[in-house]
Every structure is written in structure tokens, then in C-alpha cells.
Amino acid sequence: MRARAKTGPVAIFDPQRLAAGLPAGLRWSPIRGCESPQTAMIRATGLAAGTGLSSGGVDAGGFWEGKTRTALQSLLHAAALDHRNPSELFAWTLSPSAASDAVAILSTHPSAAPGWADALEAMIHSDPRTRDSIWMGVSLALSCLADPRVLDAVTPRPGEHFDPVDFLTNNGTLYLLATGARLNEALQARWEHIDKVNRTWRIPAKNSKSKRVRSVPLNDAALGVLANLGTEGKNEYLFINTKTKEPLTVVNTVWGRIRIAAGLPNLRIHDLRHQHASMLVNSGRSLYEVQQILGHSDPSVTQRYAHLSTRTLQDASNSASEKIAQASKQPPALRVVS
Numbered sequence: 277m278r279a280r281a282k283t284g285p286v287a288i289f290d291p292q293r294l295a296a297g298l299p300a301g302l303r304w305s306p307i308r309g310c311e312s313p314q315t316a317m318i319r320a321t322g323l324a325a326g327t328g329l330s331s332g333g334v335d336a337g338g339f340w341e342g343k344t345r346t347a348l349q350s351l352l353h354a355a356a357l358d359h360r361n362p363s364e365l366f367a368w369t370l371s372p373s374a375a376s377d378a379v380a381i382l383s384t385h386p387s388a389a390p391g392w393a394d395a396l397e398a399m400i401h402s403d404p405r406t407r408d409s410i411w412m413g414v415s416l417a418l419s420c421l422a423d424p425r426v427l428d429a430v431t432p433r434p435g436e437h438f439d440p441v442d443f444l445t446n447n448g449t450l451y452l453l454a455t456g457a458r459l460n461e462a463l464q465a466r467w468e469h470i471d472k473v474n475r476t477w478r479i480p481a482k483n484s485k486s487k488r489v490r491s492v493p494l495n496d497a498a499l500g501v502l503a504n505l506g507t508e509g510k511n512e513y514l515f516i517n518t519k520t521k522e523p524l525t526v527v528n529t530v531w532g533r534i535r536i537a538a539g540l541p542n543l544r545i546h547d548l549r550h551q552h553a554s555m556l557v558n559s560g561r562s563l564y565e566v567q568q569i570l571g572h573s574d575p576s577v578t579q580r581y582a583h584l585s586t587r588t589l590q591d592a593s594n595s596a597s598e599k600i601a602q603a604s605k606q607p608p609a610l611r612v613v614s
Contacts, residue, residue: 284447303432307365311358313389320349323417325474343399344413350396354378357385357533366421369414372400372407461526465514470502
């Protein structure tokens, strides 16, 4: 980081505080830019896709995801037009009655998209079962804002708004905790493999260590990296040599400079993948989830990578202890009378 700071501004976006000791200084609001109906629609599409409603397991999931998208685009648009903050947007997602405030904004603001107020109002006043089903998707899409750390990370202070154009123009470097992917998989990634609408990165079999096609979920941090690479529409590869415009094949030189500047001369890039797995497990994610995200074909490999912290094991043991304690306070289910 210190080395990159010599060439331009450096920012870190870590809303979940996964990297202890590093400042998560960058704040970016999902409301920003949604004065434009097109931006609101694109952002709502990504958020709605993140609910997973259309991926199976929910009857008519595609229909409800579409309704979720329509409601979200109206809420984002209204919040942007009336200069609301993410906390107020989150409150709208919790209750259809609270979202009536957004209807009022869209009904009176001269720059509001035509018909969006009527569409939102119709959903709010639809029959209770339909309304509640729609709002289940809406609240799910922005449920991450219930975490105070995430809400803080998406609530810029005055003067803190992140300007990607200015940042890139000044040769900025943005650090985000993201996918846990292998280095070669990342270096061979092409834009045709990226589905920003469904927030996934498809790794072809020929690029995958397991020689099987796999799909990597793209979290907000990863999507932020993609948005700031500056290669989309200009090069087929994500990561390129800025001088030759050819895809990167190795990063040994720059990686060597980074780790020396960080005081970690023996750190390997693969160690970051190992740490990503550990963070997932210590955040309460199952080993199966870690296996799928990291692309391990053998579960035993995940066991080796994803070591549990002592605190995590203690919490698991304590949960069993609490169950036993609760059971000991219950009256006996059967009493024998002689």
C-alpha cells in the first residue's frame, strides 16, 4: 500500500472489517447516481439478482425477482432525487407503509421517471399476500444494511463521495476484499466471463484447476474492483499491462515490491487465498460454502485451508452447553408412579 501511494491515491473498501488493523476508509453509497432512471434500473437489477429468488427453490421466483427489481428501482430513484441517505432507504425496505414516503417524492418531483410512482404505489396497496411477498424480496436485497459496519461503509460523510473518474485519472489504487480466486484464474479472466447483472464470474474449464466450469459469486467489493479497472469495452481481458495493453501473465515484480513495502517479504499470493478461506469460516460460513466459493473439488482440501479459530470453536461448544442447560430446566417428559 505504501508503495502504491507513491504513484497515486490509495483507498480501501472493507465494509465488513475483514482485515483487522487496516482502515476501511472508502465510503460509497448505492444511492449515488440514481437520479438517473437508467442507473437506478441497473443497480436494482444487480440487487434483485443477489436475492437468489430466480435461482430455484421459490415458486415463480423469476416473477417475484422482477417485482423486487421494480420496487427497488423506484426506491433508489426516490432516495436520490430527495437526497436521502442509505439509512432512510433501508427503512423503506423494512415496511411497505414506510415506502409511501418514496411514492410522495416520485409523485411530486419534476425529475421523477414517469409512471414509477404509480407502479410503486400499486405494489404497496396490493393484496396483503402479494405485497408481503414483494417486500420479502425488497428487504432481502438490502438486508446487508442491517449490519452497522456495512451501513457506515455506504454512508459517505460530507466530502467523502468517491469519484471513480477522478480516482482513475490520478492513477489511484483501490483495495477490496473480494473473491478468494486463484491468481491464474484472475489473470486469465475476460469480460465475457463476467455477469454483473447476476453478480457471477464464470471460470471456463480450461482456466480452472479442477478442469471443470465453475461460477464464483461476486460480492460488492469485487464488483467495485470491476467498476474501476478501466478495461471494460477497451480490452477483452480484465487485467492488462497498462503500457503494452497485453494481458498480464505474471505479477512477480510488483508483488515483490508490495510485500517488501508491507514488511512481509515471505508472503505468497496464495496465502491471501488461504486467509480468505479462514475469514469465511471464522465469519460463520459452512465448509460447504467455502468449498464452493474457492472451487475445491475435494472437501478434504477445504478442511486443510479453512482452519477454525479457537473463538469459533468455543462459540460452537457454548451453543451446545446452552441447549443442555435449557433442557435441564425443563420438567421431565415422563414420570413413573408406582
